[in-house]
Amino acid sequence: MRPGQGAQSLFGKSRKGDFLSGTGPLPHPATQRQYPMGGRVGERAGAACAARRIPNNPPGLVFRDRARNLAGMFGLLKPRVPARKRFSATVSARLEANAEVTKATVDGIQFYYHPNFLDRTQCDAMIRMIDADRRPSTLLSEQADDGFRTSESCDMSRWSPDVRPIDEAIADLLGITHENGETMQGQRYAPGQHFRAHHDYFHESEYYWQRMKNEGGQRTWTAMIYLNDVAEGGATWFPTAGIRVAPKRGLLLAWNNMKPDGTPNEMTLHEGMPVEKGVKYIITKWFREASWLAQAGM
Numbered sequence: 001m002r003p004g005q006g007a008q009s010l011f012g013k014s015r016k017g018d019f020l021s022g023t024g025p026l027p028h029p030a031t032q033r034q035y036p037m038g039g040r041v042g043e044r045a046g047a048a049c050a051a052r053r054i055p056n057n058p059p060g061l062v063f064r065d066r067a068r069n070l071a072g073m074f075g076l077l078k079p080r081v082p083a084r085k086r087f088s089a090t091v092s093a094r095l096e097a098n099a100e101v102t103k104a105t106v107d108g109i110q111f112y113y114h115p116n117f118l119d120r121t122q123c124d125a126m127i128r129m130i131d132a133d134r135r136p137s138t139l140l141s142e143q144a145d146d147g148f149r150t151s152e153s154c155d156m157s158r159w160s161p162d163v164r165p166i167d168e169a170i171a172d173l174l175g176i177t178h179e180n181g182e183t184m185q186g187q188r189y190a191p192g193q194h195f196r197a198h199h200d201y202f203h204e205s206e207y208y209w210q211r212m213k214n215e216g217g218q219r220t221w222t223a224m225i226y227l228n229d230v231a232e233g234g235a236t237w238f239p240t241a242g243i244r245v246a247p248k249r250g251l252l253l254a255w256n257n258m259k260p261d262g263t264p265n266e267m268t269l270h271e272g273m274p275v276e277k278g279v280k281y282i283i284t285k286w287f288r289e290a291s292w293l294a295q296a297g298m
């Protein structure tokens with residue numbers, strides 16, 4: 001069986017290799033290698049702003065935290081639900097209330113899609129920006145090998161007149177403040193290029209976690225948009241959840257990288273399958289549990 005065959009198809013009946021039925025988890029060698037998603041997410045912004053970083057514990061916050069702790073000890077406050085858990089409930093409720101959004105009928109992962117989230121003009125503008133700025137994609141994990149992510153990518157200029165409205169529309173769709181969103185990533189895959197199976201969430205046992213923890217913390221929801229149709233290949237495959245999506249211009253996917261209890265969901269393992277014919281362009285937006293923008297100083 002070829003990778004992705006037999007997975008639940010969300011789109012298209014006639015396209016080569018398109019969806020069949022929901023057969024549940026599928027074996028694939030790449031699933032044995034679970035590297036965390038990396039990329040250049042905000043690297044430039046982070047470097048540029050390091051000198052202006054907000055102190056970790058401004059005095060007002062220390063006082064507020066102490067007051068909260070004391071109040072908590074005396075049972076005056078209900079414990080706050082951590083954002084990772086809160087977003088699992090609030091974002092899915094918001095998406096389910098949106099008539100343009102459909103929930104994928106899979107178990108074990110909160111997964112939604114919105115066809116035509118962007119129109120042709122918006123997609124073309126994003127593609128032009130990616131083509132102007134693309135460079136080899138990178139990974140956070142030092143253990144990953146060279147062939148793991150062979151696409152090209154770039155940071156999408158956050159405040160530019162083309163990107164900003166899209167950024168805000170995605171944040172509004174999910175109901176998470178755009179401040180929690182990392183700089184949007186553009187990606188381009190030429191024929192033969194792929195992104196092997198990975199999780200978008202950070203593996204908290206890895207060395208990079210200490211830094212990420214102070215830069216907005218864990219990644220919660222991912223929003224990803226296809227900017228064009230691809231002649232063959234290039235599907236996004238979730239081998240464990242049993243979902244495979246063929247690229248379609250303007251189609252937005254949104255999934256929660258956490259479980260409803262706010263812990264990382266291993267079933268979100270996914271890969272960008274090799275493009276066989278044509279070129280694939282996407283944008284991806286990762287939302288942290290806290291403000292990413294505050295540390296970036298953008």
Ligand SMILES: O=C(O)CCC(=O)C(=O)O
Pocket residue numbers: 037187195200224234235236237270271272273282284
């Ligand atoms: O290219 C794809 O279909 C997947 C991309 C992806 O996993 C990501 O940007 O995190």
Ligand SMILES: [Fe+2]
Pocket residue numbers: 037198199200270
């Ligand atoms: Fe990913």
